Amino acid sequence: MSAMLTIAEAARRIAAKQLSPVELVKTHLDRIRRLDPGLNAFLLVTEERALTDARAAEARQMSGALRGRLDGIPIAHKDIYNTAGIRTTAHSKLLEHNVPTRDAHTVSKWADAGAVMLGKLATHEFAFGGPSFDLPWPPARNPWNRDHFTAGSSSGTGAAVAAGLILGGTGSDTGGSIRGPAALCGIAGIKPTYGLSSRTGILPLAFSLDHAGPMAWTAEDCGLLLQGMAGPDPEDPASIDRPIPDFTAELGKGVKGLRIGVVRHFFERDHRASDATRAGIDAAMDFYAKEGAEVRDITLSPAADYHAVGYLIMICEAFALHGPWMRERFMDYGELFRDRVSLAATLSGPDLIQATRRRRMLCREMAAAMENLDIIVSASQPGEAPRIDSVPKWANMEKPSFTMPFNVTGFPAISICTGFGEAGLPIAMQLAGKPFAEPTLLRAAHAYEAAMPWRARRPAMAD
Amino acid sequence: MSTPSIDEAELNTMLLRAGLALTPDQVRAILPGAEIFRTMIARVNAPLPREAEPALTFTVEKS
Numbered sequence: 001m002s003a004m005l006t007i008a009e010a011a012r013r014i015a016a017k018q019l020s021p022v023e024l025v026k027t028h029l030d031r032i033r034r035l036d037p038g039l040n041a042f043l044l045v046t047e048e049r050a051l052t053d054a055r056a057a058e059a060r061q062m063s064g065a066l067r068g069r070l071d072g073i074p075i076a077h078k079d080i081y082n083t084a085g086i087r088t089t090a091h092s093k094l095l096e097h098n099v100p101t102r103d104a105h106t107v108s109k110w111a112d113a114g115a116v117m118l119g120k121l122a123t124h125e126f127a128f129g130g131p132s133f134d135l136p137w138p139p140a141r142n143p144w145n146r147d148h149f150t151a152g153s154s155s156g157t158g159a160a161v162a163a164g165l166i167l168g169g170t171g172s173d174t175g176g177s178i179r180g181p182a183a184l185c186g187i188a189g190i191k192p193t194y195g196l197s198s199r200t201g202i203l204p205l206a207f208s209l210d211h212a213g214p215m216a217w218t219a220e221d222c223g224l225l226l227q228g229m230a231g232p233d234p235e236d237p238a239s240i241d242r243p244i245p246d247f248t249a250e251l252g253k254g255v256k257g258l259r260i261g262v263v264r265h266f267f268e269r270d271h272r273a274s275d276a277t278r279a280g281i282d283a284a285m286d287f288y289a290k291e292g293a294e295v296r297d298i299t300l301s302p303a304a305d306y307h308a309v310g311y312l313i314m315i316c317e318a319f320a321l322h323g324p325w326m327r328e329r330f331m332d333y334g335e336l337f338r339d340r341v342s343l344a345a346t347l348s349g350p351d352l353i354q355a356t357r358r359r360r361m362l363c364r365e366m367a368a369a370m371e372n373l374d375i376i377v378s379a380s381q382p383g384e385a386p387r388i389d390s391v392p393k394w395a396n397m398e399k400p401s402f403t404m405p406f407n408v409t410g411f412p413a414i415s416i417c418t419g420f421g422e423a424g425l426p427i428a429m430q431l432a433g434k435p436f437a438e439p440t441l442l443r444a445a446h447a448y449e450a451a452m453p454w455r456a457r458r459p460a461m462a463d
Numbered sequence: 464m465s466t467p468s469i470d471e472a473e474l475n476t477m478l479l480r481a482g483l484a485l486t487p488d489q490v491r492a493i494l495p496g497a498e499i500f501r502t503m504i505a506r507v508n509a510p511l512p513r514e515a516e517p518a519l520t521f522t523v524e525k526s
Contacts (some may be wrong), residue, residue: 308503315500319481327482330489339493343500345481346474355507356517397499 004458007167007221011069014061021061021072025054025116028074032118032165035461038146040138041160043079044087045119050074053116060114070228071114077170078154079120080127080203081107081212090126090203093136093332094325104201105236106170106212106229113228118166121156127172127205128153128318129337131388141388142185143459144425148385151180157215158185164462168216168225172202174209175310175396176380176403179415179430182215183380186417186426186459188445189215190222191403193435194410195240197226198233206317207238209310209407218455219416219445223247226438242436250443256292258444260285260375263300267379270303271399274383277427280418281379284429284448291447298369298376300405306362307400310408312347312355319344336393359408366409375444376432378402380415384425406432416445419454467505469497 005013013019029047036042057072066072077083080090082100089095103111111117122140124130130152131139140155142148143163150158154171158181161169171178173191182189190213197212204210214225227248232241262285267273289295300306318341319326322333330338370376379402392398406413413432421427433441449455474497475490485493 304506308506312500312503312507323482330483330485335492339496342478342481342483342485342493343496345477345483346469346497346500347504351504351508353517354511357511357515358507360517361511361515394496394499397496397503 004164004462005167006217007069007073007224010073010167011224014072015066017061021054021057021116022051024072025050025074025118028118028165035163036165039141039143039159039163041122041140041156041163041165042076043089043091043120043122043137043156046086046117050116050118057114057116067114069224070110073115073168074118074166075110075115075168076118076121076160076166077107078123078157078172080123080172081170082201083107083120086120088120091123091135091137092125094329096136102201105198105233107201109231110228115228121160121169123156124153125334125337126203126322127174127177129334129340130155131391132334132336135334139388142385143461144186144385147387148425149184149388149391151184151381151385153177154181154189154215158182158187161185161187161215161217162459162462164458168214168221171213171215173211173213173407174205174314175407176401178213178215179380179403179413182415183428184385184426187215187217188219188222188414188416189213190226190414190438191406191412192226192230192438193412195238196436197229198236198239200233200235204321206314208317209314211407219414219442219449220248220251222414223251223442245439247438247442250439251446253443254291255288255444255447258293258374259372260288260293260295260377261298261369261373262295262377264297265299266303266402271382271402273379274421274427276421277379277383280427281377281429284418285377287448287451300369301362301365303400303402303405305358306405306408309355309359309362310404311397312352313359315341315344316347316352339393363409366405366411370434374433374440378430380428380430384421384423384427402430411435412438412441414441414445416449417455467501469501
């Protein structure tokens with residue numbers, strides 16, 4: 001049996017009693033045993049828990065009591081998601097032996113939906129700061145080429161999905177930590193609208209920028225996983241209480257009539273992306289236009305404006321959280337985390353207020369741009385994955401991020417693969433939608449993915 | 464947009480004020496990042512219109 005199913009296909013076979021959840025999870029556990037020693041995607045494999053979950057799913061399958069399309073699906077959680085009775089470390093020495101007593105809200109929701117948890121996944125330390133080689137565990141490696149970076153911080157999830165160790169997993173995204181690894185690992189990852197999915201029980205990095213979301217091989221699978229995550233949570237002050245739509249309801253409806261705006265200056269002038277990345281976006285826009293979408297270029301503030309606002313707020317919010325530990329246990333953090341977050345000390349109160357005032361203006365700008373659009377397009381990453389040993393310490397500050405604008409504004413955004421670059425590694429584009437318009441965003445992403453036959457190509461190590 | 468530079472002594476003073484008592488080597492390791500951070504700080508301090516204020520809301524689409 002191939003382990004390289006999508007969630008949609010596995011769910012269909014489980015519902016038709018053509019696929020045993022127990023056999024499926026055994027296949028994935030075997031893949032983890034064989035492949036993960038070269039990937040470092042997992043910090044902890046919870047084999048007994050996985051088999052218990054899978055047997056329960058199989059019992060429901062046999063009795064006709066499946067809980068939905070996530071029932072029996074092998075998943076894992078980024079190791080900043082609290083798991084009751086199971087070590088949750090944030091990939092940090094500071095929490096090396098931390099065992100939470102409660103599941104994160106979203107962990108509970110996936111478990112209630114019948115998802116089978118295989119373990120905890122590598123992250124950059126406290127969801128910020130990698131790739132680091134001075135932590136208790138090594139960084140995750142890119143399955144397309146293990147000498148290369150996964151991006152982060154949801155690095156383990158990106159690697160594990162791309163290598164077929166799991167069918168989906170959780171990520172978190174404060175400045176691009178879902179969309180970055182999705183892009184470099186050649187998978188899909190969606191940062192939902194701020195407030196759509198609960199942050200309760202997820203170790204925070206920056207309160208006003210943190211988003212919880214899923215990562216999987218396809219946009220459709222992301223929609224299925226998001227269905228199991230989204231919803232109000234009274235314990236999360238950012239959580240919004242509104243009806244949750246069917247995130248896959250618009251899939252297959254095509255893109256005719258959708259209005260698409262391309263922020264070309266982001267990836268051509270503000271931070272010039274690679275030739276392959278730009279060509280991939282151009283080809284995707286040709287596809288959308290041919291399928292009946294209205295495609296035009298739009299102009300926003302420079303990407304550096306969004307990046308500066310987001311980065312300053314992120315560092316300050318992170319220091320507000322970590323300051324007490326940093327004052328006492330500075331050297332217990334990895335170099336990248338401690339040196340980057342220390343920069344908060346150089347920011348004044350008025351500087352932070354100026355950043356929040358500018359954030360307000362950028363939110364208004366983005367909302368105005370979206371009034372006559374359904375989708376905004378940009379790059380996800382500037383190019384293919386660099387070598388993991390050649391990522392400069394200050395790389396995430398030197399040039400503006402393509403993903404940060406949608407953390408600053410809270411708009412939903414997804415990264416999907418647009419093919420492969422000169423080195424044979426994945427390239428990607430980013431689609432963003434209106435707040436709470438995830439069904440339309442997923443519709444546009446799915447239409448493109450479904451039309452690209454090369455989406456069947458998996459990393460050679462995963463075959 | 465001018466970007467004021469920062470030196471090791473100034474950075475150390477700021478770190479101490481934040482409660483981070485670091486060694487000279489540790490301060491030097493942070494200095495290149497502080498220079499880049501300064502450009503970001505200068506960028507957010509560019510003039511803003513009076514209506515720019517920190518309230519953060521967005522409008523939910525009406526179906």
